[in-house]
Amino acid sequence: MPKLDDLDLTLETGSKGKKLISPAIAALVPIVAFAVGVHLYSNELLLTYMAIYIALAQGINIIYGFTGYLPFGYFGFFGVGAYASGLVMLDYNVPPVLAVIIGGVAGALVGAILLPLFRLRGAYFAIGTLAASEAIYTIISNPSLQSITNGPYGLNLAGFYSSGTAYGTAIALAALSILATSFVRSSKFGLTLKAIRDDSYSASMAGVNVPRQRFYAWLIAAAIAGMAGSVFGWSTSVFYPQAVFDPALSVLAIVFALFGGVGTIWGPTIGTVVLYAIYNAIGVSNPQYFQLIYGMVIVLLVLFAPRGLAGFWNYITTKITTVRAKND
Amino acid sequence: MRKKTFPVIAASFGIALAACGSSSTSSSSSGSSGTSASNLPAAPAQITVGTTYSGSGSFATSSLPELAGLKFWIKTENAKGGVYVGGYKKRIPLKLIAYNDLSSATTAATLYNQLLTQDKVNIFVSDFGSVLTAPAVSLAQAHKVVLFDQTGTGIPFFTPQNKYIVLTDLPESSIWPNVLAKFLISKQIKNLAVLYGTNDFDASQATTLKSILSQNGINVAYYQGVPSSTTSYGTLLQTISASKPDAVLEFGYAANDTPFLQNVQSSGMHFKMVFTVFPGQLLSLFQQQVGTAGLAYTYTYGTNFYVNYPTVSEGLNSSQFKTQFAAAFPGQLNSLSLDGYNTGLVIQASLKNAKSLSQTDIRAGAAAASGHLNTLNGNFVINSEGAQTGELLPVAQLFPSSSGITLKAVYPASQATGSAVYPAPVG
Structure with a gap:
């Protein structure tokens, strides 16, 4: 049985040059689009949240797309990040950008604490993460911890509010998450994760340290969510615990990632941009029909593009290739 | 290749940050600085009022009647030719822009920004409650636009640094229980149980109440916070009952108060006094869900x-409002629709006093109205931070009647329409 170190990954994923250009383009396109977009459409907060959702969808992509573990409680890391960064800003006057990094570290630390959840699989894992996140929410919003977390009274970061810098940081985070996905996808590490996703027992037999590799992916995803929560808290500025520990955050991030196509670099980004744009367009133009239209759109997409846009794209390109081959 | 790629990415981050840095916050079209009479800009054809509402979700039952009240105010004023603006000495028609935030603070935030950056509304109004008001606070501050905060009574909103917020319809949550505390003291209640939701609105009331009662030597034997999502109180009621309280006070949202009252009834327990927050605001809903026996x-x-406020300085009085609103919006008449209408009256008074439509002048107009504005919601008084300190809430008791349940104010004496029955009769 071949060992992973013996595999020639370059052969599988293309030349080294291509390996670097592709992620660079995937990260550069949203950077440029967001930088230009804010001058065309001035609802900067909406664009900030879109960038945050790209990061979250990419985080889901790393843990679900590459390992097969679906964390319904992903919002827990988001909330932890928002609180950790908010508290270091308020208590220690830490600059917001540095606080965002601290939020990411806090998310990763909580991820490490929740590592025993990987004893569970499938729906049990999903529900386990949900329960853990609810527990974290209850702890943080507990009035007995008011001296530390301000309990149920939320945080007011108005003194640190800077919409432009928060926007730039959100874009940088989105790009960083795309680069992280690219790294995972094209590295030996990513290959081991895919092996774990497809058959963890066989991967283990092939010499993959399954718990360790899964742990690394989990930490990366948790850190991304922590940083995303930090930027969210900073850009929203005044928030309550229920706003940052909102299960809807996980639901949207998962839907965006699935719609675009997990296991790909572009899928979650495109999925987020398209669905979040539709979400807001309907909300502004036809608020009374919002849920009806949005629900129908998702049902249609699930029916006709179950593997997301990436799967649909593959289907189209395969068809074209087949037709061309026949014609030749 | 690696050497070439990463400088490009780093440069792009730089470009993005530079591009974003320049796009910081922009002010509303109505401007932010005060205006003197000599350089007053031309009057706009209409005044836009922007708000969000919860068309679904946990806040819908409270948000929708509040929006209906605001719509009723706009309809009433437009029937007269618009709202009167003091600076222009004429009436200007009103136009409402309302977006559905689905009870989500995240969605509300982007829609608030839409109102400020795309619609450039003249009057900025938040949705029901503190959770959905929170995202509007810093946006209003950053855009230098006055936020007419309807019912977001959260303490963090009101700071000396924030000059752009006015709480219109309710007192700040920490002073809600002041009258209730006095009532408990007047009844010489000595042993108390307090159960509260761990959210800003409920916890601040519980904290204030406990503090006042402790200063007056009243023992709070049971004092427990529970998650705001709690809907089962059976075990908690057993523990409360064991402390043999003279009064049980539950501070929650409507979604908590309803199961709490249902659980008290189904448990067969009897307490001398049971207090909950929302029946006074949504009485008909509680009557449907809890029933007469559970509320009695x-x-x-x-x-x-x-x-009843028969004499008012602005708008309709209590009976006029109830008659006219019920005709215009059947089935939506309750205290929150009154709050929505009252928001309009505070805006109306602010505009009447304003020298122009600049946000600074509108805020100054609200400050000028403070203490002088008497509406169907009581006396409007705000402090320097924009927090409401007037419109204090009396204690009321629910009495069984031929029509189901009747609410009567029982304390203080100046507002009382009935006498408190304490202890509550058994059965």
Whole structure:
């Protein structure tokens, strides 16, 4: 049985040059689009949240797309990040950008604490993460911890509010998450994760340290969510615990990632941009029909593009290739 | 290749940050600085009022009647030719822009920004409650636009640094229980149980109440916070009952108060006094969900909906509003629709006093109205931070009657429409 170190990954994923250009383009396109977009459409907060959702969808992509573990409680890391960064800003006057990094570290630390959840699989894992996140929410919003977390009274970061810098940081985070996905996808590490996703027992037999590799992916995803929560808290500025520990955050991030196509670099980004744009367009133009239209759109997409846009794209390109081959 | 790629990415981050840095916050079209009479800009063809509402979700039952009240105010004023603006000495028609935030703070935030950056509304109004108001606070501050905060009574909103917020319809949550505390002291209640939701609105009330009662030597034998999502109180009631309280006070949202009252009834327990927050605001809903037996002789905040204000300085009085609103918006009449209408009256008074439509002048107009504005919601008084300190809520008790349940204010004496029955009769 071949060992992973013996595999020639370059052969599988293309030349080294291509390996670097592709992620660079995937990260550069949203950077440029967001930088230009804010001058065309001035609802900067909406664009900030879109960038945050790209990061979250990419985080889901790393843990679900590459390992097969679906964390319904992903919002827990988001909330932890928002609180950790908010508290270091308020208590220690830490600059917001540095606080965002601290939020990411806090998310990763909580991820490490929740590592025993990987004893569970499938729906049990999903529900386990949900329960853990609810527990974290209850702890943080507990009035007995008011001296530390301000309990149920939320945080007011108005003194640190800077919409432009928060926007730039959100874009940088989105790009960083795309680069992280690219790294995972094209590295030996990513290959081991895919092996774990497809058959963890066989991967283990092939010499993959399954718990360790899964742990690394989990930490990366948790850190991304922590940083995303930090930027969210900073850009929203005044928030309550229920706003940052909102299960809807996980639901949207998962839907965006699935719609675009997990296991790909572009899928979650495109999925987020398209669905979040539709979400807001309907909300502004036809608020009374919002849920009806949005629900129908998702049902249609699930029916006709179950593997997301990436799967649909593959289907189209395969068809074209087949037709061309026949014609030749 | 690696050497070439990463400088490009780094440069792009730089470009993005530079591009974003320049796009910081932009002010509303109505401007932010005060205006003197000599350089007053031309009057706009209409004044836009922007708000969000919860068309679904946990806040919908409270948000929708509040929006209906605001719509009623706009309809009433437009029937007269618009709202009167002091600076222009004429009426200007009103136009409402309302977006559905689905009870989500994240969605509300982007829609608030839409109102400020795309619609450039003249009057900025937040949705129901503190959770959905929170995202609007810093946006209003950053855009230098006055936020007419309807019912977001959260303490963090009101700071000396924030000059752009006015709480219109309710007192700040920490002073809600002041009258209730006095009532408990007057009844010489010595042993108390307090159960509260761990959210800003409920916890701040519980904290204030406990502090006042402790200063007056009243023992709070049971004091417990529970998650706001709690809907089962059976075990908690057993523990409360064991402490043999003279009064049980539950501070929650409507979604908590309803199961709490249902659980008290189904448990067969009897307490001398049971207090919950929301029956006074949504009485007909509670009557449907809890029933007459479950509500009988319980206490609540007697919102100004149940207090008659025959003489007002602005808008309709209590009875006029109830008649006209019920005709215009059938089935939506309750204390929150009154709050929505009252928001309009505060805006109306602010515009009447304003020298122009600049946000600074509108805020100054609201400050000028403070203490002088008497509406169907009581006396409007705000402090320097924009927090409401008037419109205090009386204590009310729910009495069984031929029509189901009747709410009567029982304390203070100046607002009382009935006498408290304490202890509550058994059965």
